[in-house]
Amino acid sequence: MHWLENQNGIRIDHHGTVVSSGHFQTATSDGPSCSLEMWLQPLSTWDRGTVLAFYNPVSGRRFSLQQHNTDLILGRDDEDEHRQPHFDIEEVFWRKQVLITVTSDGQGTAVYLDDNLIKRSSRFGLSLKDLAGILIVGTSPVQGYSWAGELRGLAIYKSKLTADQVARHYQNWMQTGKPTVTEGDSTLALYPFDEHAGETIHNKVISGTNLYIPRRYLVIDQAFLESPRKEFRRKGTELNDVLINIAGFVPLGFLLCAYFTSVRQVRQGVWATIALGAIVSFTIEICQAYIPTRDSGLTDVITNTLGTAVGAGLYRIATSAMVRALVLKRWR
Numbered sequence: 001m002h003w004l005e006n007q008n009g010i011r012i013d014h015h016g017t018v019v020s021s022g023h024f025q026t027a028t029s030d031g032p033s034c035s036l037e038m039w040l041q042p043l044s045t046w047d048r049g050t051v052l053a054f055y056n057p058v059s060g061r062r063f064s065l066q067q068h069n070t071d072l073i074l075g076r077d078d079e080d081e082h083r084q085p086h087f088d089i090e091e092v093f094w095r096k097q098v099l100i101t102v103t104s105d106g107q108g109t110a111v112y113l114d115d116n117l118i119k120r121s122s123r124f125g126l127s128l129k130d131l132a133g134i135l136i137v138g139t140s141p142v143q144g145y146s147w148a149g150e151l152r153g154l155a156i157y158k159s160k161l162t163a164d165q166v167a168r169h170y171q172n173w174m175q176t177g178k179p180t181v182t183e184g185d186s187t188l189a190l191y192p193f194d195e196h197a198g199e200t201i202h203n204k205v206i207s208g209t210n211l212y213i214p215r216r217y218l219v220i221d222q223a224f225l226e227s228p229r230k231e232f233r234r235k236g237t238e239l240n241d242v243l244i245n246i247a248g249f250v251p252l253g254f255l256l257c258a259y260f261t262s263v264r265q266v267r268q269g270v271w272a273t274i275a276l277g278a279i280v281s282f283t284i285e286i287c288q289a290y291i292p293t294r295d296s297g298l299t300d301v302i303t304n305t306l307g308t309a310v311g312a313g314l315y316r317i318a319t320s321a322m323v324r325a326l327v328l329k330r331w332r
Helices: 163-176 228-235 239-263 270-287 298-331
Strands: 008-011 019-020 034-042 048-055 063-069 069-078 086-091 100-103 107-113 118-121 134-137 149-157 188-190
Touching: 034 048, 034 063, 034 163, 069 107, 086 107, 086 118, 100 163, 107 163, 228 298, 239 270, 239 298, 270 298
Parallel strands: none
Antiparallel strands: 008 149, 019 134, 034 100, 034 149, 048 063, 048 134, 063 069, 069 086, 100 107, 107 118, 149 188
16 A cells, blocks of 8 residues: 555555544434545456445444445445345446545435436435444455555545535545535545555544554454355355355365275265365364455355365265276176
């Protein structure tokens, strides 16, 4: 991660992190409305990662903005099943630079690109409770789901911005590198990234919530054996990833089954193979919980164990076919 030359902003390569020094708090007098502005440029159009997240380590509540190839995904992880967990906006990151504005009255949410409204959802509402806790830029707070790109400005508001305010802010961002905010904007945080050096990014509105750049890649509260349900809600499940995890353990299952049944002649060789494959996968996932660039989840344990079982099954099929071939050869 480094500061941009001759302009405001930072460049975040994969496995870079920016974290708030304090927690964003929600006052009882604050209403449900909120808004968020980010002026950014992804390193690659066909990339995936968490651009920004708010995380409450006590409740586990988190809200994130993610790049999924060209799409922007707004997501939350809470226990309210009546709230829509995701809001997908297509064709956002094909542009080189974009000012993303997310604004909500607590019930519905509107997303602007530059000064143009591109999508609205009446089911995905945001409130200041979603924008509370620790602010993390460049990765997920619980897994190493990192994003790469340039971040040139960030602002948070305690109000729903109108279309006119969005247009005015866009012109200000483009011309001066920061919005000209008024009292009616109810600004909670403003980061124009104009320091150009150092490890601190100052909030120009309220002290105590400056951002800092850790010397090493950091995952705030790395998940330990994350459940499949939470992992799916966080980033979805790609069929390709599942097949790779299964296929990777097929050779292990094949070789272990050959060892247990032919060399050691264990009576329950197949079950011993599957059990050992599960133990190996389980051990790997435990170790990965302490490596920020890796994920620790039960989904991999399940798919790896399935791959071990497939390998054991293939060995049994292969040996049965060989026995039948030998029997037929003798009868001939």
